[in-house]
Amino acid sequence: MATKIVPYEDIEKQKKYIQCVREKNLAKEEKPIACIKTFGCQMNEHDSEKIAGMLEQMGYVLVPDETEGKYDGRICDLVIFNTCCIRQNAEEKVFGHIGALKGAKRVKPDMVTIVCGCMTEQLHIVEEINKKYKNVDIVFGTHNLHRLPEFVYNSIFNNSRICELSHTEGEVAEGLPIKRESSFKAWVTIMYGCNNFCTYCIVPYVRGRERSRRMTDILEEIRGLAESGIREITLLGQNVNSYGKDLMENDGCRSFADLLAAICVTIEGTGLKRIRFMTSHPKDLSQELIDVMAKYPAVCKQLHLPVQAGSTEILNKMNRKYTKESYLDLVARIKEKMPDIVLSTDIIVGFPEETDEDFEETLDLVRKVQYDMAYTFIYSPRVGTPAAKNPNQVPEENVKERFDRLVELQSSVDRAKNEAMVGKVVEVLCEGLSRTNINRFTGRTEGNKIVNFVADVKCLREAEGKFVKVYIEKAQTWSLEGHAVEWE
Ligand code: 5AD
Ligand code: SF4
Numbered sequence: 001m002a003t004k005i006v007p008y009e010d011i012e013k014q015k016k017y018i019q020c021v022r023e024k025n026l027a028k029e030e031k032p033i034a035c036i037k038t039f040g041c042q043m044n045e046h047d048s049e050k051i052a053g054m055l056e057q058m059g060y061v062l063v064p065d066e067t068e069g070k071y072d073g074r075i076c077d078l079v080i081f082n083t084c085c086i087r088q089n090a091e092e093k094v095f096g097h098i099g100a101l102k103g104a105k106r107v108k109p110d111m112v113t114i115v116c117g118c119m120t121e122q123l124h125i126v127e128e129i130n131k132k133y134k135n136v137d138i139v140f141g142t143h144n145l146h147r148l149p150e151f152v153y154n155s156i157f158n159n160s161r162i163c164e165l166s167h168t169e170g171e172v173a174e175g176l177p178i179k180r181e182s183s184f185k186a187w188v189t190i191m192y193g194c195n196n197f198c199t200y201c202i203v204p205y206v207r208g209r210e211r212s213r214r215m216t217d218i219l220e221e222i223r224g225l226a227e228s229g230i231r232e233i234t235l236l237g238q239n240v241n242s243y244g245k246d247l248m249e250n251d252g253c254r255s256f257a258d259l260l261a262a263i264c265v266t267i268e269g270t271g272l273k274r275i276r277f278m279t280s281h282p283k284d285l286s287q288e289l290i291d292v293m294a295k296y297p298a299v300c301k302q303l304h305l306p307v308q309a310g311s312t313e314i315l316n317k318m319n320r321k322y323t324k325e326s327y328l329d330l331v332a333r334i335k336e337k338m339p340d341i342v343l344s345t346d347i348i349v350g351f352p353e354e355t356d357e358d359f360e361e362t363l364d365l366v367r368k369v370q371y372d373m374a375y376t377f378i379y380s381p382r383v384g385t386p387a388a389k390n391p392n393q394v395p396e397e398n399v400k401e402r403f404d405r406l407v408e409l410q411s412s413v414d415r416a417k418n419e420a421m422v423g424k425v426v427e428v429l430c431e432g433l434s435r436t437n438i439n440r441f442t443g444r445t446e447g448n449k450i451v452n453f454v455a456d457v458k459c460l461r462e463a464e465g466k467f468v469k470v471y472i473e474k475a476q477t478w479s480l481e482g483h484a485v486e487w488e
Contacts, residue, residue: 003170003172004172013150024156024157031060032061032077032078033063034060035071036051037079039094040117047117050176068100068104075111078113081094082117087382088382098113101113114136116142118202126139139164141164141165145173171211172213185230186232187233189236190235192211195209196281199387200387202385209246212244215244219263222263232276235277239281240278241285242256244256255286257292260293272298274429282327287333293338301338301447303334305344309362314351318348343370344375346377350398351379356398362406373414376403376407421475422473422475426446426472426480428469428470430468431443432463439454441454449479449480453470455484463487
């Protein structure tokens, strides 16, 4: 099915709702405050920037995420939960937070509580919210994000409870306002959804089929970001390597490699110096993409390449469509073209039927690849996925023991990799002061490693969003320490 853009009139209709809510909010004596609570991945973080953009236009003042719906002792006028359902514990956390707002709602009945995102694309979750969380006023899923103004309008003006789960398949909404968290780093969505149906994963059910944005829209957004002083962008998609496959015609852009090359050409001569992207499915990572990455200096030599497991049999049961050998071969080809590539991965421990021998294959692969970073997860059965129906779930104690062994192995690799950086000078994009030590600055290398460093800078403005060469003095497991030697 070809991807459609949400019709212009529909977005215009939302602008009218924004205006009505804004007028009501501006007429209030005290400016209404709103809080967004975000759970989950970068895609959700970025969706929350769109939510923030719409709420701000509706006249809300955005306040930080504080407990029980209060900010500075005042109960928020609106609280929105942008939820995640990738694992059971993500869902439990969200329910805990929603429940904690019941008291605030009793004190302030016109407080608007909204639950949206991945969790609310699941019927059993919506039923649970309807039954147990009467304090929730609006429920909608990932496909209806652009209709937030309409839902808030109906809640406020018609005092109606809204539960909107219907949507048109295969649409992409353009032109939403975005309030970006950072003034020098930005997310750019290039596609939505996933067609892969890995047997453990809930994402295709809650995010729908793959929909790519048009290249012209993406390039226009990136041009605007470069003009506004953004230094680094991260292209987002559940599987960026299948970009464009659903587009009927896309200005000659055939693949993600084509798009990436076009972005590099677009930003030449601007202050936008770094491009990252995530996530890449190993089965779709083409040689053409490796070549484009190697060719353009603006593409960070960093790759998140989730392997999930080392045993070919388990990979097959996961429906990953590659083998341990073909994955290792891909890594070898990447390292051949880009010897300094920084690789990270996702690994699931305790997938149904995983034996000790299967798990040894995972350890073996981790030793062979030498990842700079691995995100390790305990398998969590998700309602409606094939793997959750498998009667041969691995006992908890075995999973725990395997998980600890994997974490220990990867930590030693992390540390060794970081220790190899000591004595080198690396380029860092300075993000500001370190949160844990205000006498230090913090930033990230091209490989996305965190560097905390001292620098002789008079004001923060001189440092934030600037590139700086840092001499690395010391390695920690998950970060590096050093001192600035030269600012751009
Ligand atoms: N259980 C555990 N981890 C999961 N992931 C996705 N689904 C599950 C699940 N059911 C992990 C995968 C994916 C990452 C984003 O989350 O490793 O790459
Ligand atoms: Fe989930 Fe697999 Fe799609 Fe990634 S590629 S979002 S793991 S189904």
